Every structure is written in C-alpha cells, then in structure tokens.
Amino acid sequence: MLHIKCPHCGMRSQNEFSYGGDATVKRPELNKEVIDQEWDNFVYNRVSPRGKHLELWQHLSGCRQWIKVERDTATHEIFNTYKANEEIA
C-alpha cells in the first residue's frame, strides 16, 4: 500500500485516496472548435509510461482535494506531490 503525502494533510495511507489518471491531460477550452483527433486525445488516448508519471489523486477520505503525484509506475516510488494549482518545475 502506497504512502502518499497530501500537500494539504501530510503523509496518508493509499486507502484514503482515489486515483484520477494522467495529470498532464488538459481539457480543451469550452466553446472551442476541436478536431476529432484532439478530442480523442483528451478523452481516450493515454501514454501509460513505464517510469515517471504525473498523475491525479483525490484525497477522498481526507480533505477531498485533488492533488498531483509524481510516481514511478514500475517501482511505485513517489518523487513529489503538488497541490492542484501548484506550478510544477
């Protein structure tokens, strides 16, 4: 079970969180004309890398904030966690 540092609450066990997928996906702006490819990339297509992955988790049984977690998908090592609006270097 992972140990995730919620930037709002501190170190918490994985079972307080729910996974939310790739954090680098950006929703196309509202009312913007988008071609099929761009929309499909947003809705369906994911890279699923082996290694570093910036992903979303929600601290569901805690502060309910969505956070960003930089995690290694192979080793489960967590390098860093960020608030939703935090700039990521």
Added chain:
Amino acid sequence: MTQSYRIETGGLINRNKKISFKFNGTSYFGYEGDTLASALLANGVHLVGRSFKYHRPRGFFGAGVDEPYAVVQLYRNGETEPNIKATEQELFEGLEASSVNCWPSVNFDIGAINNFLKIFLPAGFYYKTFMWPKSFWYKIYEPFIRKAAGLGVASTKHDKERYEHKYEYCDLLIAGSGPSGLASAYSAAKNGAKVILAEDKPRYGGSLLTSDVNIGNQSGKDWADGIISELKEMPNVTVKNRSQVFGYYDHNMLVMSEKVSDHLPKTKKYHPNKRLWYIRAKEVLISSGSIERPIVFGNNDTPGVMLSSAAKEYLKVYGVLVGKKPLVFTNNDSGYESAIEFKKHGVEPIVLDSRSNPQSEIIDEAKNLGINIKNSYVVVAAQGYKKVKSADVATISEDKKTLGKIENINCDCICVSGFWTPTIHLASQSGNKTKFNEKIDAFVPGVSKQNETTLGAANGVFTLEETLKTSFEKGKELSKKITDKDNEISIPNVVEKKYSKHDKFWCVPLPKGKTYKRFLDFQNDVAVSDVEIALREGYRSIEHVKRYTTLGMATDQGKTSNLNGLQLVSEIENKVVPSVGHTTFRPPYTPISIGAIVGREVGKHSKPTRKSPIHNWHEEHNAVFVDAGVWLRPRYYKRGNETLFEASKREAKNVRTNVGVCDVTTLGKIDIKGPDAAEFLNRVYTNAWLKLPVGKARYGVMLREDGIVMDDGTTTRISENHYHMTTTTAQAANVLSHLEYYLQLVWPELNVNVVSTTEQWAGAAIAGPKSRDLLQKLFPKTDVSKEGLPFMGYVEGELFGVKARIFRISFSGELAYEVNVESDNGRFMWEKIIELGEEFQIQPYGTEALSTLRIEMGHVAGSELDGRTIPYDNALEGLLSKKKDFIGKRSLQREAFVAEDRQRIVGVIPLDKKTSIPEGSHLVKDASAPLPNKKLGHISASCWSVEHDNPFSLAILKDGKNMIGEKLFVMSPLKNKVIPVEIVSSHYVDPKGERVRS
C-alpha cells in the same frame, strides 16, 4: 502410554502439565510447551502423512516454519483447518489432528501405488497426460487428481472465529528475535525509538535457544530472556511472539500475522483468532535467520531423515530424541552440535562427514567425547519404507564423483546438515536484488531497495560475535537517525566455538545400477531426475523449470529445496549458480488464513450500512428491506401474508388512486454555493441553467466527457447564489468527486463551493392525486395551491414548528411533492404525514412500488443510465442545449452516437399480457434463429403496470425510434423463456404529462 522418546529431564517444556491429544484417532499425551510434532516424536510417531504425488510415507523433516512434510488437518473447538504444520502447531488440551493426502489411511494408502508406478509420473506428467482428450478433464482427470492429490480439506461451514486488522506505525520493525533481532531492538529501544519486535515462534531467542554459546557470562538463552524482559518493560517497545512478518510491500508497509488463539483449546471471549498487523515502519531490520539445507541422497524422504538442526531443537527445546541410533550426515561443523547433544543424553551417534580431514574446536570436542566419526563418508540411500531402518553408506572420493564399496549401517534416524541458507524472503520482497555469496553457497541481500537492513544469519553472517556487534551498532545507528539520541551500549563478551569451512557438496551420486529417488523438493515430490528431464526437454529459465517440475511451489515455498534445485540446474547446465538466478520470492512467506486477510469485513460488515432517520419506523411497520448501495431501504411494507408482488402492486396502486409516501432520504444531495454557481451548473448539466429563477427546480442530466450519461436529478435554486442538487442514491459519491474535479482542476476560476448534504436532510416523497390535500393539512400557513406552488416550484414552510423545504417534483408521474427537514426531525415529519394522511388513505410505499411507478411512466433510472447510454438512448435529447457547451458535448458528435439506427428506449408488452419479462433478457427478431442469435436490445427494467394491469418493461433497443409497433421476441436463456412481445412507447402512463402538472 509412556513417552519412550522423551528424555528424563531438560527442555523448555512444562513437565508438570500433561496435555492429552489425538492423532489419527489414537490418544497420546504431551506436555505444555510441546508442538504437535514434538509430542508425536516423543511418542515415537514418525509417520504423519503421505507425499503429494507418489504418496510415499512422510515424517518430520524440520522443527518449524520450514517443514515441508508434516502438514495435518486440525480440529479445534468444532472447527477444522487444513494444511497446518505440525511443527508450528502448539499442543493444547483436546487437540485432534489427522493426516492429509492419504486415503483410506496413513498406513494403507491406495495412492501409494503411484510410488510403484513412478516411472510413469515424471516431471510434467500432469501437463502431458491430462491434456487430451479435453472432454476427459472434468469427468475423469480432475476428480482423480482431486481425490488423489489434494492437501487438506477446507471446512464448508461458516467460520465462527473472529479476525482483526490492526494498523500500526513504528520507527523500527524487527522481524525475528534471534541474536541479531534482540541486539538491534535493544540498542534502538535504548535510543528511544518506537520498536516492534516480532517473533514467529512462541519462544523468543531464535538460535540462542539451542546453541551452546555464552554471552556476557550467561548462556545464550538466559541472555535472550534477560533482554526480552527488559524490552517488555519499555513503553516504546512492542514485543510480539507467534507473529510472522510475512509480507514486505510498497513504501515500507509490512504485514504481520499474529496467532492470538491457535495455541488454545478455544478462542477466549472477545479475542480474535488471528490479528493481521499492517505496519508502516521507518526502518525495517530483517533478522529472520537461516534454514539448514538438506543433502540430497537416495530415498532421502524416508520418515526418520531430518535436518540435523531440527533433531537438536527437538532435544534441547522439547527434550525429545528423534531416534536412539542416530546417524548424522554432514558437510560442515553444525552436524557435530547435534551429535554432541545426542551423546550428552546417552545416545551413541555416528557422524558421516563428507570432508576428508576437517579440523575444528567442535570436532575435537566430539572426538574427546568418543563419538564415532567417519570422514569422507556419505549416505548413499536410506533403507526402510515407513521409517528409516538402516543406511547404505560409502566412502566418497575427493572430487565427490566416485563412491566406494557400499556398507549398511543400522540406524533409526538420519540427521542431515548441508550448511545454511539465509532467509532472504523479506529483503527480496522489498525489491532488493539479492546476490550470490560464494563463501556460503547461498544468496544474500544486496543493496537496500526500501528502508530494509538485513542482519546476522539472514545476511550470511554465521558467527555470533560479529552478529551481535553489527546488530547492536545497526540498531543504534538507525534509531539515532530518528530520535537523535546516542546512548552507548556495551557489547557483551561472546564465547562461541569457531567453525571450519564447510564442504561445497550437496548431492550424493547414484551408485551404478541403482535407481533411488533422490528428492530435492519434499513437499512436491520433485526428484533430481525430474529436473534432469525438464532440462533435457528444453526448459532453461529457472522460473520455467519451477513450474514444469513444481520445484519450490506449494505451502513451504521451497524453503529447503530452492538452493539444491539451483545447484542441480547449474551443474547440468554448466553455469554458475548466480547466472541461473533464483525464482522470485513473493508474499506471503508462510500460508496465511483467508479469514485473517478478510478480517472483520465479512457478512454485514463487508460494507457500511446506512440507515435513514426514519428507519426504525419502517422496521416497526413490517418493512422488508433491500440493499440500495450502502443504504438499507424499505422494499415494501408487508401486510399479512402478502408477497413482494402483491404488496408492491397494492402500494403502487394506492399512489395512483390516493396518496403514498416514500422515504427518499437516501437520494444524494449536494449544496452548491457561490456567485458562479449558475455558470458552473450550466457547464455540468446538458440543459440551460442561467435563467432558472429563485424558488424553481429543474431536471438536469450530466454527462461524462465521453458523452455517456453519468447521472440525472433535480436542482433547485434556493436563493440567488445557493442551489440544492439531488443525485441518484448510487451515484452520489461519484457526482461529488466529479464536481470537485472540475472546480479544483479544470475551472478553478469559478467561485463555487460544493459540499455533500445527503445526511443533513431527511426526505419524504408524497405522491398521488390526493397529495395536495394532504400537503395543505401539513402546511396550513403555506400556499400550496396549483398557482401558489406550481410544477417544479419550491417553497419553504413550517411543519408544526419544524422548518421544511417543499419541492414540487415527481418521480412517479403523479401530482407529487418532496418534503425535506433536518435529519433529526425526519421521523417527526414522517409520523405527521402518516397521521394527517390517514383521511386520504395514505400508505407508505417502498422501492419496489417506486420502481413500478417510474417504469410505467417511462422515467429512466440507474438500469437505463448504466454507463453505456447517451442522452438520445434515453429519449433525453430534448435536454441537450444547442446554444452552449457542456461537459461531454463534443463526444456526442461521434459517428456511432449519431447513427440513424442508434439504440433508444422503448416500452415492451408481452403479447399474452400475462407473462412477466425477466430483466436482462435479450430482444431478438427470430426466436428460432441459430445461435448466436443476433441481439437487438435488452430489457432494462420490468414491472407489473398497475395502471394497465399487465406486465410492462423498458428496453434499450437498436433503432428503437422506428420499432414502435413491431413484434419481437424476448429471450432469456437463464430463465429458459421465449416470450413474444410488442414494442410500444416508453411512456405507458400519462404520456402527455398532465397529471404531474395538475
């Protein structure tokens, strides 16, 4: 019965307390502190089971967790548990156990015929033989294998025992209470670190219980006892025996199984049977010790052949002689320790040492005691079927390839020592890439992967002095990092015997013309010849060899067999052992009860049960409840001998003719506040929300980004910047997360807050033609007339002094209202409604009637909004705004979603107007078409229409729009039904919606 193999004095058992037990129906006795194994051995019982494949007689091989044979079926307090290691099971009064793997009895076993046919059962036998013909599998092969080859039998009864889970955090978790565990725990504890010390056996001390050493002028055991009692007094230390750390998971999470009650005749009141500890440790010290390796020789699985260290443990801990004419077969000095113990107790051992001229302190001691030592000697084969009777022995050449003339020596047990294998499982589970240590012919942990440190014998350190020194230092160093304290510990003086080098020899060659089975894996009957076959047949990877031969599989996980298997592969393949590599160690290290893994989450406790504040009233009025997600909801209120069908029909009919009331507290409720709330709703829902006035409700549908309907419900504008959203019971949690996702991540610029208020409000739906009359009585001061509170209107009112929210919304198609009050007033509200509703013939109705009402009016719910349908499919396309963008809108342009013959909701009536249609049935054009019959759609929900008094269903049907009036067939292979049906509109009642607006 006398215990002919128990010595007069000595051991750590309590001789003042006799314990009687039964094995295979025969009564015996042992002492408090015995294991089942030691008590049986004291009684001279060596035959405990039959082997897995050949059903060869099985005795005891070890004295603890490494035991591959002595697996029994245990009976305790009316329960039975399979696959218990007799070497780990502590004796308790009234214990009963029986052999597994033998039928009809351990002494006469039909399966043993496999032993004489063993030429037909080589490696891969099961794969090869039972492959063909396929149809034989279920009828012939599988029953045969199950009968002949199973291990124990699981109970079919409900397990009455309780299992608990515990979550713990600590600075240092130390697995194993041998010298390295004790020393590191002690120095860490003295530095103020929070320490958990776990020992899988009942007694602490590990090897110190049996080794002849001196620490600080005390015996090893006395020193261990002293440390343990000091640790137990320290508030920062938790010391646990009977507790096996069996798994090392991510981020230094370890799981430990504590056997709380297995050593007792029955579990104490309020105690669990086992407790599973989930421990998050800052540092992990692995002090799990080492396990002695066997030497491979002919018939080395005969009862009476066992590890030399086990023989010593039975003698020193339990006061039991495993034999009276022991033969010790060793390639290192450890064998001499056992020989000396035998000699001290008046038994004459013979030592066969594969080495030609070993010299050391302990060998000198053995010689001085007059022990018969034969150098350059090996055991070629054990003789005897159910018990060792003698041994064929021979000299062996220096290159270990040539045997001398075979002699026969009388003996009743053969104690084998092939040197030591560090127990590296936990380190390996943590991700540590283990490395091969040539000096000890075994793998040891490499560079730490997580925060694990391996100490002592588990790390390949076999001298006590070095073990204690490094362990004291490591405990201090690691705790200092955490507590910043630096207490000096003086390391005690150690007296131990120096060992000479072991012999890199592990397998006795077969003499010419002999075909003895030489076993590598005792639990799975894997012999040297099986591995040879696997390699000959082209298996190269050790992982493949393992699976093909079953070497190192099953409950003992190859604790005694792995390394010898590797040695064999490396020899045949002419590769060095490290390049063969070992198979991956995975948790659990030892078998763990399913009950312990599940813990308290069984039956009703498998999920939380939520009850509405009106629950007790329902209970008092004969409600029959149903699980609705995590909620318990009344399904119907039973009157007399009514069936579900009769009751729900009555309740639904009463709504259509008079008035009914339904507890809708479980509906998800979300409070939405903020200046941008309207804009947010406008993006979340598919329809327009910017112009909804205060005091009005609106029905809305929300989509996922892929265009699929996520949920529906009404949202009411309570005041300028305040909305009250309702969701379906099932989707409440998902919808809240969904809203939070968009507010926090996608549109953080919107000034909106959302919070769940599901528990804060109790809700009652009042539905039926007489509902307005009732409402007027409930709220005499509020104008609830058609004009004062129109359809989709909202007012606040006072219910006999209680603040209430009144919504005019309908789920039933009738004139209807929903009243919400604060949860604490829920029952008050409900009783008032029932009381004042009496004159209008009010009846409460449950979820079954609720479903009937919504189905016959064609209102979609969870069974249509099933994660596979878009708004069009549910006839909700009228709610799709063309003017604005919303979540999921772009996806609705997808080709399949705009197809001419897109699926759509329809109504379905059986032609005979009698036959009920099973939910989930398929709709087909031709009932007699060959299978697979093309499915046109499926029945999503069925009811008995109270309006029309015949069955009615909703279906999602391909090209549903153009299918109205068509005749199709409903097929349910599950219920074996074929029903001719007609497709009709999904709005079966009041299609124009006049009643709700009346």
